[in-house]
Amino acid sequence: MRAVRIHGYGDAENLVVEDVTEPRAGSGEIRIAVTAASVNRIDAKILRGSMAGGEHLAEPTGLGFDAAGVVDEIGAGVTGVEVGDDVFGLGRQTQAEYAVLTSWTAKPASVDWAVAGAAGTVAETAIRVLDLLGIGTGSTVLVDGASGGVGSVTVQIATARGATVVATASAANQDYLREIGAIPVVYGDGMPKRVRDSGMGALDGVVDVAGKTSIEHLTGLVDDPAQVVSIANFGAEEAGARVTTGGEGDPFAALAEAARMLERSELVIKVQTFDLGRVQEAYEIIETGHTRGKLVLLP
Numbered sequence: 001m002r003a004v005r006i007h008g009y010g011d012a013e014n015l016v017v018e019d020v021t022e023p024r025a026g027s028g029e030i031r032i033a034v035t036a037a038s039v040n041r042i043d044a045k046i047l048r049g050s051m052a053g054g055e056h057l058a059e060p061t062g063l064g065f066d067a068a069g070v071v072d073e074i075g076a077g078v079t080g081v082e083v084g085d086d087v088f089g090l091g092r093q094t095q096a097e098y099a100v101l102t103s104w105t106a107k108p109a110s111v112d113w114a115v116a117g118a119a120g121t122v123a124e125t126a127i128r129v130l131d132l133l134g135i136g137t138g139s140t141v142l143v144d145g146a147s148g149g150v151g152s153v154t155v156q157i158a159t160a161r162g163a164t165v166v167a168t169a170s171a172a173n174q175d176y177l178r179e180i181g182a183i184p185v186v187y188g189d190g191m192p193k194r195v196r197d198s199g200m201g202a203l204d205g206v207v208d209v210a211g212k213t214s215i216e217h218l219t220g221l222v223d224d225p226a227q228v229v230s231i232a233n234f235g236a237e238e239a240g241a242r243v244t245t246g247g248e249g250d251p252f253a254a255l256a257e258a259a260r261m262l263e264r265s266e267l268v269i270k271v272q273t274f275d276l277g278r279v280q281e282a283y284e285i286i287e288t289g290h291t292r293g294k295l296v297l298l299p
């Protein structure tokens with residue numbers, strides 16, 4: 001099968017598409033024939049070697065953490081899904097013609113393949129963070145860094161839960177924030193004052209998506225610093241905020257919630273698609289840190 005791979009850390013030029021052996025589904029896993037796999041910021045960080053703690057890459061590796069596709073192998077102990085089912089979810093080395101998923105849900109027939117391929121990581125992350133913060137009907141929440149993959153989905157899920165959302169992005173993305181249901185605010189110097197002036201009142205929670213705003217500026221917006229949850233600032237705990245990198249919550253339940261929302265168009269994910277041969281282009285865009293919506297590879 002063809003797969004996106006790297007033989008060493010570096011920039012987008014290090015990405016190659018090459019033939020490798022298909023992976024096998026282990027216990028509790030399924031394998032899919034991939035129709036769409038997204039490119040996340042974490043993939044760019046892995047490409048750069050930022051997650052490797054200074055070590056060289058020991059052996060060539062594939063990339064990608066989410067995908068949509070058709071089930072073609074079922075691992076031991078898996079129930080509730082059959083060969084031939086359309087699914088999307090989370091897995092490993094998904095930017096390939098075949099990939100193993102570790103959590104999944106049925107893809108509603110009305111949901112486009114590329115959108116389903118885009119949804120896994122961002123929806124699971126958004127739901128995990130909103131659950132940690134206890135965001136629901138009547139809550140007020142700030143999403144800092146809201147026009148990209150995780151942020152735009154977090155805004156929409158919070159809004160669908162009945163929360164009021166104030167959200168930040170660059171000046172160019174203010175209309176987009178309004179479109180997805182948030183009160184828009186420009187990030188950068190003076191952002192906390194602009195949030196206070198937005199008419200939101202007291203905030204119940206802050207989702208630090210971008211990890212770019214000083215954590216003290218964010219904790220200053222809530223009564224309890226633990227009501228700030230960061231997914232990108234790994235020093236945030238020093239200021240009393242919480243950091244999540246996964247492991248909490250139930251990814252199967254989160255994916256099922258995302259599927260229901262996608263089917264009802266309560267969640268709309270903008271996608272830009274690339275065939276595997278254009279993978280370098282997709283990574284160059286994700287590297288900018290200013291993607292609107294999601295980038296999706298179509299193997």
Ligand SMILES: NC(=O)c1ccc[n+]([C@@H]2O[C@H](COP(=O)([O-])OP(=O)(O)OC[C@H]3O[C@@H](n4cnc5c(N)ncnc54)[C@H](OP(=O)(O)O)[C@@H]3O)[C@@H](O)[C@H]2O)c1
Pocket residue numbers: 040041042045121122125144145146147148149150151168169170171173187188209210211212213230231232244245246286288289290291292293
């Ligand atoms: N911990 C976890 O479980 C987890 C899971 C998924 C992702 N992540 C991490 O979360 C981060 C965001 O991922 P993503 O996929 O949403 O990235 P993305 O699609 O590139 O979006 C980045 C967002 O950050 C905004 N931004 C850029 N500079 C900013 C600043 N100075 N202040 C506030 N916002 C700013 C961008 O707005 P403009 O485009 O308008 O500039 C955009 O809305 C990445 O670091 C990723 O690795 C963590």
